[in-house]
Amino acid sequence: MPDSARAGILRSLRAANRDVAPSSLLDPTAAVIASAMEDFARRFLDFATVGGELHGSLSHVASLDEAADRLRGIVGAIEPVAVGRTAWAQGLARALGVADAEDVPSDAVHTALLECRVLVGELGSVLVDLADLREPSAAFLASVQILIATPGRLADSLAGALVEAANLGSPHALLISGPSRTADVEKTLVCPAHGPRETHLVIVDEIDRCQ
Amino acid sequence: MRIALFIPCFVEHLQPEVGLATLAVLRALGHEPFVPPHQTCCGQPAWNMGARAGAVTAARHLLRVMREGGALDADAIVCPSASCTAMVRCHFGELGLPPADAALLGELVPRLHEFSEFVARAHPNAASLAQSTAEPLRVAVHRSCHSLRVLGLTDEPERLLAGLPAIKLAPLEHPEECCGFGGVFSAKLPEASTSMADDRLADAVRAGAQVLTSVDSSCLMALEARARRTGVALRFAHVASMMAHAMGVTALPSGGATHATPACSKPRPGTLRHRMAEAVADSGQRARLDRSVGHALRIRAERVTERPDWEDLRERAAAMRRYSLGRLGDLLEEFQSAAEAQGARVHYARTASDARSLLLRLVGDPGPALVKSKSMVTEEIGFRAALEGAGIPFLETDLGEYIVQLSHTTPSHIVAPVIHLSAEDIAEVFRRELSMDLPAGADPKTISLAAREHLRPYFVNARLGMVGANFLAAREGAVVTCTNEGNAGLGSTIPKRLIAVSGIDKLNPSLADLAAPLQLLGSSSTGQRLTCYTHVFRPGGARETDIVLLDGGRSELLADPELRDALACIRCGACMHVCPVYRRAGGQAYGWIYPGPIGIILSAFLESPEGTRMADACSLCGACPEICPVKIDLPAAIRLVRERAVARSALARLAGLAAARLFGSPRLWRWGGRGLRSLLGRGVALGPLRDWAATRELPPSPSASLSDCMKGDDGNA
Numbered sequence: 001m002p003d004s005a006r007a008g009i010l011r012s013l014r015a016a017n018r019d020v021a022p023s024s025l026l027d028p029t030a031a032v033i034a035s036a037m038e039d040f041a042r043r044f045l046d047f048a049t050v051g052g053e054l055h056g057s058l059s060h061v062a063s064l065d066e067a068a069d070r071l072r073g074i075v076g077a078i079e080p081v082a083v084g085r086t087a088w089a090q091g092l093a094r095a096l097g098v099a100d101a102e103d104v105p106s107d108a109v110h111t112a113l114l115e116c117r118v119l120v121g122e123l124g125s126v127l128v129d130l131a132d133l134r135e136p137s138a139a140f141l142a143s144v145q146i147l148i149a150t151p152g153r154l155a156d157s158l159a160g161a162l163v164e165a166a167n168l169g170s171p172h173a174l175l176i177s178g179p180s181r182t183a184d185v186e187k188t189l190v191c192p193a194h195g196p197r198e199t200h201l202v203i204v205d206e207i208d209r210c211q
Numbered sequence: 212m213r214i215a216l217f218i219p220c221f222v223e224h225l226q227p228e229v230g231l232a233t234l235a236v237l238r239a240l241g242h243e244p245f246v247p248p249h250q251t252c253c254g255q256p257a258w259n260m261g262a263r264a265g266a267v268t269a270a271r272h273l274l275r276v277m278r279e280g281g282a283l284d285a286d287a288i289v290c291p292s293a294s295c296t297a298m299v300r301c302h303f304g305e306l307g308l309p310p311a312d313a314a315l316l317g318e319l320v321p322r323l324h325e326f327s328e329f330v331a332r333a334h335p336n337a338a339s340l341a342q343s344t345a346e347p348l349r350v351a352v353h354r355s356c357h358s359l360r361v362l363g364l365t366d367e368p369e370r371l372l373a374g375l376p377a378i379k380l381a382p383l384e385h386p387e388e389c390c391g392f393g394g395v396f397s398a399k400l401p402e403a404s405t406s407m408a409d410d411r412l413a414d415a416v417r418a419g420a421q422v423l424t425s426v427d428s429s430c431l432m433a434l435e436a437r438a439r440r441t442g443v444a445l446r447f448a449h450v451a452s453m454m455a456h457a458m459g460v461t462a463l464p465s466g467g468a469t470h471a472t473p474a475c476s477k478p479r480p481g482t483l484r485h486r487m488a489e490a491v492a493d494s495g496q497r498a499r500l501d502r503s504v505g506h507a508l509r510i511r512a513e514r515v516t517e518r519p520d521w522e523d524l525r526e527r528a529a530a531m532r533r534y535s536l537g538r539l540g541d542l543l544e545e546f547q548s549a550a551e552a553q554g555a556r557v558h559y560a561r562t563a564s565d566a567r568s569l570l571l572r573l574v575g576d577p578g579p580a581l582v583k584s585k586s587m588v589t590e591e592i593g594f595r596a597a598l599e600g601a602g603i604p605f606l607e608t609d610l611g612e613y614i615v616q617l618s619h620t621t622p623s624h625i626v627a628p629v630i631h632l633s634a635e636d637i638a639e640v641f642r643r644e645l646s647m648d649l650p651a652g653a654d655p656k657t658i659s660l661a662a663r664e665h666l667r668p669y670f671v672n673a674r675l676g677m678v679g680a681n682f683l684a685a686r687e688g689a690v691v692t693c694t695n696e697g698n699a700g701l702g703s704t705i706p707k708r709l710i711a712v713s714g715i716d717k718l719n720p721s722l723a724d725l726a727a728p729l730q731l732l733g734s735s736s737t738g739q740r741l742t743c744y745t746h747v748f749r750p751g752g753a754r755e756t757d758i759v760l761l762d763g764g765r766s767e768l769l770a771d772p773e774l775r776d777a778l779a780c781i782r783c784g785a786c787m788h789v790c791p792v793y794r795r796a797g798g799q800a801y802g803w804i805y806p807g808p809i810g811i812i813l814s815a816f817l818e819s820p821e822g823t824r825m826a827d828a829c830s831l832c833g834a835c836p837e838i839c840p841v842k843i844d845l846p847a848a849i850r851l852v853r854e855r856a857v858a859r860s861a862l863a864r865l866a867g868l869a870a871a872r873l874f875g876s877p878r879l880w881r882w883g884g885r886g887l888r889s890l891l892g893r894g895v896a897l898g899p900l901r902d903w904a905a906t907r908e909l910p911p912s913p914s915a916s917l918s919d920c921m922k923g924d925d926g927n928a
Contacts, residue, residue, distance in 0.1 A: 043740065046740075047740075047743075106705075107667070107671045120741075123730070123740045123741050124740065125740075125741050125745075130704065131752060135704075136704040136752075137700075137701060137704035137705045139700065139704070140697045140700040140701045140704065141671075141701065157726060158726040158729065158730060158741070159723050159726035162722040162723045162725055162726055162729075163722070163723045165722055165747050166684075166686070166687050166689075166721065166722040166723065169749070170747075170749065170751075170752075171553075171748065171749045171750060171751040171752040171754060172704065172746075172748075172752065173746075173747035173749070174700070174744060174745070174746055174747065175741065175744070175745035175747075176743070176744060177739070177740065177741045177742065177743050177744070177745075178743055179743070180695065180696055180697035180743060180744070181695050181696070181743055182610045182611075182659050182695060182696045183627070183695070183737065184609070184610040184611035184614070184627060184628070184629060184659070185610070185629070185634050185637055185655035185658050185659060186499065186502070186503065186633065186634050186655050187502065187503040187506050187507070187627070187630070188634075188654075188655035188656070190655050190656045190659040190660070192663065192697075193610060193659060193663060193695065193696030193697055193698070194608065194663055194666065194667075194670070194696045194697040194698045194700075194701055195696065195697020195698075195700060195701070195743075195744070196697070
């Protein structure tokens with residue numbers, strides 16, 4: 001298929017969906033979604049709690065601007081930052097007033113900003129595609145991970161996330177369940193181990209501003 | 212009711228008072244008990260040690276004498292032993308008995324009851340017969356493994372005893388833990404066995420018990436003998452004896468004088484027994500193992516509690532793993548096609564030696580250093596030594612494995628490699644090997660952060676990474692690796708070359724099929740709903756990928772219809788956490804990198820220096836299948852491994868045939884019993900019993916067997 005045809009079809013599809021709220025992978029009744037989101041949030045924060053200390057946050061906000069405000073209050077310094085190529089990651093970077101640090105080696109990056117492909121309701125884990133980053137290693141070298149998602153990404157089960165991971169076809173699909181940790185010394189949980197020390201998630205209700 | 216008594220061999224020859232108490236209690240409850248004559252043994256000792264022929268002879272003899280003695284016409288058959296009842300009820304069916312015997316078994320089993328099971332059901336108010344003038348006693352109940360995990364009994368003994376006015380129950384902290392008897396286990400690994408017994412005795416002493424009781428005479432005999440040897444002031448009595456005492460119909464056994472014990476042989480260095488003996492003597496390691504394993508079990512229990520569908524999750528994972536094993540050849544082809552279509556090179560290694568050579572060739576010159584993530588397969592094939600031998604620089608990057616590398620040892624657990632070391636042990640390794648300036652008393656956080664800082668430059672400059680695989684997804688050609696630290700992420704995204712190493716047993720149809728196993732892996736190993744990072748590595752992008760698949764004995768195991776289930780294992784390590792032997796000895800004592808119950812089975816097929824010898828390190832307590840997330844019947848498999856070993860050993864076969872001769876002949880059995888009582892009465896123990904007797908001290912042997920005691924009794928049919 002010529003690229004122009006592919007681009008045309010994609011434009012048409014996006015236009016057709018512009019004013020439609022993204023539906024959940026769940027039974028799309030509001031009560032079910034709200035309850036599943038609550039469960040997800042609780043479990044995500046369980047993952048972010050290591051050794052009794054919170055190493056992350058979850059914010060459910062109405063807009064990217066609100067997400068940016070919230071993150072500035074929680075995270076503090078963000079740059080240098082590696083930003084995923086997806087529209088939501090780019091949109092949040094713009095709202096934060098930061099840009100992908102192209103000239104900075106990935107081991108000097110402070111923050112990795114990525115879009116979640118799936119939120120796993122039953123566990124509190126998220127699926128990301130590290131190939132969204134210019135250097136996938138930045139996701140692990142960064143001290144802080146910022147993840148962004150829309151409520152429509154919520155799936156009730158891990159099986160749903162694994163199907164999506166298969167569909168991604170990426171060499172770097174990754175399920176994240178909190179910041180890096182180890183309990184290898186006397187079974188005492190310590191954060192961080194080799195990877196990020198904080199994992200923050202913002203869920204943005206705003207519809208399609210980035211498309 | 213007319214009740215036929217099935218008398219255990221222990222009771223017949225060494226504890227006739229238990230048989231007499233059983234008769235007395237049943238009579239006091241208004242029954243007409245009788246003993247079908249010519250009983251020998253149920254064959255359990257032979258069955259547990261893998262001597263099938265002996266077990267079959269014993270089973271056929273027992274069924275015959277029960278029929279001839281009128282047991283099948285009785286209203287019930289009662290046995291004062293949970294383990295013997297379990298042998299008949301649950302294992303006779305596995306013996307491959309001839310059809311006529313199988314039919315007899317079908318008639319016998321519905322009538323057969325363990326003593327406490329029968330009395331608790333038929334006489335819930337039996338306590339009303341108790342005499343209040345009986346000596347008041349604080350009594351602790353040891354729940355035997357067979358009663359709990361084979362017969363499925365729970366608190367029957369406590370219910371019987373709780374109502375007796377002369378008895379005050381003294382609850383044990385761990386009433387369900389194995390006493391360490393386990394038949395052949397206690398004779399072959401006496402140090403590990405007595406360590407387990409000592410813990411049970413200490414539990415009873417802490418509970419303030421005066422008497423320890425149980426539904427199994429064999430457990431009590433082993434515990435009593437250990438208590439006498441170590442000077443623990445406890446009395447021991449079967450539940451039937453306790454009831455008879457409380458009813459005022461018989462007195463409790465008094466214990467009696469001691470006799471000299473033989474000297475224990477010294478374990479030969481390099482043997483399983485030697486390693487186990489040294490490990491159980493290390494109280495510091497024991498405390499660390501207890502703390503770590505206890506923590507893992509507690510947080511696993513939280514995961515189980517929060518999932519009402521936990522059993523369903525297990526069912527799904529178990530079914531999926533077995534389905535995958537049934538299609539392993541197809542899945543392998545599918546995996547290779549998918550991985551190669553995405554640009555990977557897929558390699559096969561038939562043996563550990565092939566794998567080492569292949570990997571060394573693939574690694575070549577790795578640049579500054581190969582950064583290696585955790586891989587039990589590379590441990591299995593001895594790849595670390597091969598790298599060191601070839602002078603190739605490499606770093607284990609999982610913190611636990613890095614400590615193992617620096618300390619030049621082997622992992623003691625498949626998930627937590629240094630579970631046996633203290634923080635100070637590890638800090639000392641860092642000081643010695645890396646000249647790190649760690650303060651005295653450095654805590655786990657300080658140590659972990661120091662390792663992070665030290666390893667980061669190696670990651671950043673790495674040109675080659677190596678990862679292990681928890682699962683392979685055939686449809687997607689994907690390698691799935693679970694970590695918590697992020698080291699596999701760094702080691703796979705920074706280098707431009709990646710080598711993934713896996714056993715062929717890790718194949719599954721597709722990523723979507725991994726939902727249940729992934730959750731069970733996290734929950735069962737570390738109590739997490741999911742491990743922190745679940746990587747789905749697929750070939751492609753800027754990375755060059757080689758995937759090495761090892762057989763190493765797995766296809767042989769797959770071809771074994773009775774043991775292939777072991778390949779369903781997802782390597783969570785949960786079976787080790789509940790194994791009383793592992794919990795005392797740790798993983799290194801086994802002598803191979805896969806320890807514990809699953810390690811025993813794998814060792815018999817994969818390229819292990821220990822082979823089937825590891826099968827001795829099991830008391831067959833039955834705790835492991837309850838926790839195994841994919842429902843592998845580990846004790847049955849371990850028993851089968853023993854059976855295969857017996858089949859290969861002329862001496863063991865001969866012993867099995869001798870046992871069969873003994874079990875099948877009541878006359879020889881009586882003579883044998885007399886001889887045993889005579890020898891034990893003089894403190895003489897022969898052959899495999901020598902070390903058992905040396906670490907324990909048997910009470911004086913009775914002068915007569917139960918049959919002798921019952922001569923002239925109406926119940927002696």
